[in-house]
Amino acid sequence: MPKLIRYYVHLVDFICEKVGRFVMYWVFFMMFLLILSxxxxxxxxxxxxxxxxxxxFTITAYYILGGGYSMITDDHVRMDLFYGxxxxxxxxxxxxxxxxxxIFYLAILFYGSITSLQYTIKTKQKLFTAWAPYVWPIKTLMLIGILxxxxxxxxTLFKDIAKIRNKKI
Structure with missing residues (x-):
């Protein structure tokens, strides 16, 4: 595999792993909030x-930001009719x-999250609840997680291509 692709794979895996391991502990913050409630x-x-x-908001960020990490560890849900x-x-x-x-689905989702964040910032969108928090922080985290x-x-695509060619990344 070309050096640029190997560098890309290592960099993205490193970032997703660090973000995933950091966000992994947000579940304890969410549990604290629910106990406090x-x-x-x-x-x-x-x-x-x-x-x-x-x-x-915490569980949404936990779920979205942990997506890349679950792809690295292969812990995501997969239909296993004959794959196994x-x-x-x-x-x-x-x-x-x-x-x-x-990739097509995530690209469309990413585009939609960009336009949604732009709209949220432009209109200063808030939730219609008693607390009425601004929505831009969670939409920003969603954009980052989708990216x-x-x-x-x-x-993962590059790693699979390397597996077929019996190459190491």
């Missing part, structure tokens, strides 16, 4: 308006065939 609502009888939405019976080379060929669909998944999809 339970305590303030049911024990202290002083419900906080922002807590549930903050937990939703294939050898490594056959799996790589199957992954190459389906990666075009994934990381798109970059990781190309990295």
């Amino acid at each position: 339970f305590v303030t609502r049911n024990i202290i009888n002083f419900p906080l308006l922002w807590i549930i939405e903050m937990a939703q 019976r294939l050898k490594k080379r056959g799996k790589a060929i199957m992954d190459i065939c389906t990666s075009g669909f994934l 990381l998944m798109l970059l990781q999809a190309f990295s």
Whole structure:
């Protein structure tokens, strides 16, 4: 594989792994928020308006930003009618065939997230709740997460091509 592609694969894998490992611990922050919500609502009888939405924002960021990492570790969901019976080379060929669909989907999603973020910033969009938080922070994290998944999809494609050619990256 060309040096530029090897550098790209290593860089994207490194970034997605670091982001994924950092975001992995956000689930504890979300659990803290949900416990705090339970305590303030049911024990202290002083419900906080922002807590549930903050937990939703946290789990959304956790899910979206962890997408690239789940692609590296191959922990994503896959339809396994006959994929599991294939050898490594056959799996790589199957992954190459389906990666075009994934890249197309992520590219459209990325474009949509850019236009959505632009609209959100332009209109100063807020949620229609009692807390009424701005939406741009979570949409920015969604844009970053989708970009990381798109970059990781190309990295995975390059790794699959290398497997077919019996080359190392």
